[in-house]
Amino acid sequence: MNEQHDLADAKLDGLLRAWADECAADSFGEAGLLRAIMAAAPRRPPEVRSQRGAWSTLAACAAAVIFLAVSFAIPLSPSSVSRTSALDSAVASQAGLTELWSRTADMFGPQLNWLCDLDGELLLGVDEGVATIPEHDRAFVLLTVRVRDTQSGDWSVVWTGRVVCPLGEAVDFVSDKTHSGGTIWVQSRPNGRLVASHWLNWPEHPEISGSVDTEVSSGETRVIAEQIADGHAIQVVQQVWMPHAG
C-alpha cells in the first residue's frame, strides 16, 4: 500500500514538475520587467516602516472594542473562572463569540479580517483594501485549557481563546498576559468537514505546546491535547464551526 502511494506521489510530482517546466516564463518580457523594477527602486535611503503606528491603531481599536463590549455587555472570556465542564461551557460560548464578532464587524466593516480574544485580551486583524470575505468563508474557533483538581476531580478552566479567521488563512496570536501564543489555520474540505491546524506555545505548560492537526465536523468539540501525570491532568479542548454549516 505504501509502495503504491509512493509511486503515485512520484508520478504526481513528475507531472507537477513537467507543468512547471512547460509554464516557465521565457526571457521575453524579462528585460522590460527588470527596467521597471530598477526604475521603481528607491534612490534614497529606504523608508523605515515603523510597526508601532500600526499596533497603536490596533491597540486603540482593541481598547474601543473592549469599551464597547463592556457597554453592550458582550462577555469577553473571563480569566481563572472555575467551571465544572469546559465542554458544556464551550457550547454555551458559541453565541458569545458570534455576538462579539458581529459587534466588532459592525464597527470595522469589511476591513476586519480576523479576531482573537485571548482570555480577555483582544487582538484584531484589520486590512485596508481587502475584498469582503463572505461569512460562510469564516471559521469560529474556541480553545479552552482546563486542569483537573487531583482531590475533587473537578475540571477548572485556566485559559480560553476565541478566534474568528478566514478559511485557509493562518492567524498568528500572542498573549502578553500569559506569554503564550500560536498559530491557527482552518480549512474546509469538499466533504464538508473542517481541518484545523494549531501550533500552541505556552511556556507555563510546555506539555501541551506543539502542533496539532485535526479533522472535525463543524461544531464538534474535541480534546486536542492532553497530559496526565501523577493525578494531574491538563487538556486543550477545541471547538470549530462555520456559522452557516449544517
Added chain:
Amino acid sequence: MNRTDAELIEAHRRGEASAVEVLVARHLARVRNLLFQLVLDRDEADELTQEVFVSVLRNLDGFRGESAFTTWLHRIAVNTARQAARRTRSKRNEVTRAARASPDEALAPEAELIRSEQRDGVQQALAKLSLPLRSAVVLTVMQGLSAGDAAEVEGCPIGTMYWRMHEARRLLRDELKGWIE
C-alpha cells in the same frame, strides 16, 4: 567573476550602483516562475514580481542575513501572493492559459494536444487548492525546497507544512488520477 548574494548586498551597501541590478537579474526568473505557480496568471505574476523586488530593494538595508537571501526572497514572494489573493478573491478559480504563442490547435499534432490538455488539467487542479496548500506543493515539489525551508518561508511549524503537503498531494492525486494511473 560571480559574486555571491551576500557580496552583492554588501557592495550595494557600500554604494556600488550596479550591484543590486545584478542581484535582481539573478533571481528575477525564479521569482517570476514562483509567483506564476502561486497565482496561476501570467500578467498578475509579472505585476507581483515587480512588487516583490521593489519591496526587496526598499528593505535591503534591513536584511541582516539571519536567513539565506533566497529564503527571505521566497518569503516576500509568498506573502505578496497571499495579499494579492485577498484582494482578488473572486479570481481564485479562474484559470488562464500560461502558453505563449502556439500554433493553431486544430492543426497541432496529437501529442501537442494531449500535452496542452495535461497542462490545463494540472493548472485547473492547482487552482482548486487553497493558497496554503498550493504554496506547500509549489515550494517543495516545484521549487525544490525542503519541508523545513518551506515551513520557514511560510512561517508555520514543520508539522503543519508536512500536513499541507500531504493534503495537497491527496487532493491533486484525486483530481489528476486520469494522468497518473
